[in-house]
Amino acid sequence: MSEQDFLAGYDPRDYPAVAVTVDVVALTIREGALHLLLIRRGAPPYAGHWALPGGFVHPDEDLAAGARRELAEETGLGGERLRRVHLEQLGSYGAPDRDPRMRVVSVAHLAFAPDLPDPVADTDADEATWLPVTALNSRQLAFDHGRIIDDGLERARSKLEYTPLATRFLAPEFTVTELREVYETVWGHPLHAGNFHRKVLSVPGFVEGTGASTERGGARGGPRAKLYRAGDARLLHPALLRPAREETVR
Amino acid sequence: MSEQDFLAGYDPRDYPAVAVTVDVVALTIREGALHLLLIRRGAPPYAGHWALPGGFVHPDEDLAAGARRELAEETGLGGERLRRVHLEQLGSYGAPDRDPRMRVVSVAHLAFAPDLPDPVADTDADEATWLPVTALNSRQLAFDHGRIIDDGLERARSKLEYTPLATRFLAPEFTVTELREVYETVWGHPLHAGNFHRKVLSVPGFVEGTGASTERGGARGGPRAKLYRAGDARLLHPALLRPAREETVR
DNA sequence: TAAGTTGTTCTCAGATTGAGTTGTTCTCAA
């Protein structure tokens, strides 16, 4: 029986309920380290564990809208600053036993944000914070959120290769060095400053100069840096390839 | 209120029902053209339109398992041949009005299959066929399936760049020319045969020689070609970049 | 003012790519 036939003579109340939620893997960079927005669970199951911000999709709301709403609720963000956050769908997680209480299909999203203020405690008793991704192991994470986070991090790493989304971790105007530090933080290893500079400026539409420079040189010296803003490219051609890992295979 | 609090005191029956379905964008290559598995709808809405194979997720079934089951049902495929089909999650589509009857969130999947027999008519009255993707326009397609197909095709094109999945369109043993024809078909333009050959053999783990050759030369002449099978790489390093389109940007 | 840091540009060797050529093996048709 096809979906369509099924639905035609279908009363929702007769069918085993499936809940649809949206979860958000929200990434930002603070003090040179990649941070993740997490919420400490107060109640069982997984009380005391960390979980991704998320919740039910509202009846009249698109999936992406739901994710953005959840992000706004947990960060206290709104308006222009919320709009500047990059949000994309990551994937759906629907193993039958992923939530012990009922069947829950979660549509996970991935967000890139510039450094944001600490989350404000909202009506929840739950505590929300930015945590360094290095401080996590899957033992402390609720449900299958460890896997979702892993998938999100891998997606983030590869997105930096072929899209200009690294700029979304920064303020509207930034220096090439700041941009390089985003790559180094997300990819987890240093890049050659000169080659990175050449590459960024040679890829069409990646960044455009503002004509301005920073007010001061670096904290420990050096000249003022030129300021850039994001260009209008959606894809980087050619891409910035991250150095091949040893284990090319599998 | 967070997802977890919500669920804790939650009775599914109180909440507006959301249906979760899986749909499959199944691609294959027939006679040098990319084909898509589609089903002609008998009943409204969208009667007479083409739709993706799909249906409800069963209560104890993972999302990927549901997609593979739907694919099996529509193609009549099973066993080893079904197992050889590449299946991955494409994304979820959940606009509130995408189905006029109720809220349906569809988890779309993407499948790459070697040339398969024509679908057998199953218990449905619905007619399933492989259709050339060039023969489609979104006017003939049900729901938002036109958009899902577009997303699937773009994903397929980019997957060929950095994964060895082109081999999944072919029999277990294939020639370099057959592999090149997969790329040409999916990308929609011809490639330089010599350079392609060099590249395929130089990327570690892409293909491995079997030692054997084809029984005969090409239909219109030429020597026998060496046979290869897929190697053990999951990613191609370095990738096979498709020639930059004119509109690099946006 | 000296010493050290950093943004930016340059150089150069090595690798990769795009385009074309060559040689050989094969099929088909005269």
Add this chain to the structure above:
DNA sequence: TTGAGAACAACTCAATCTGAGAACAACTTA
């Protein structure tokens, strides 16, 4: 049987891209 054309596979060569390092001026702090 042979000639014509097709196609696999290997090669050449110039243009481009990359990785690694060096140079240098503009800045900082001590």
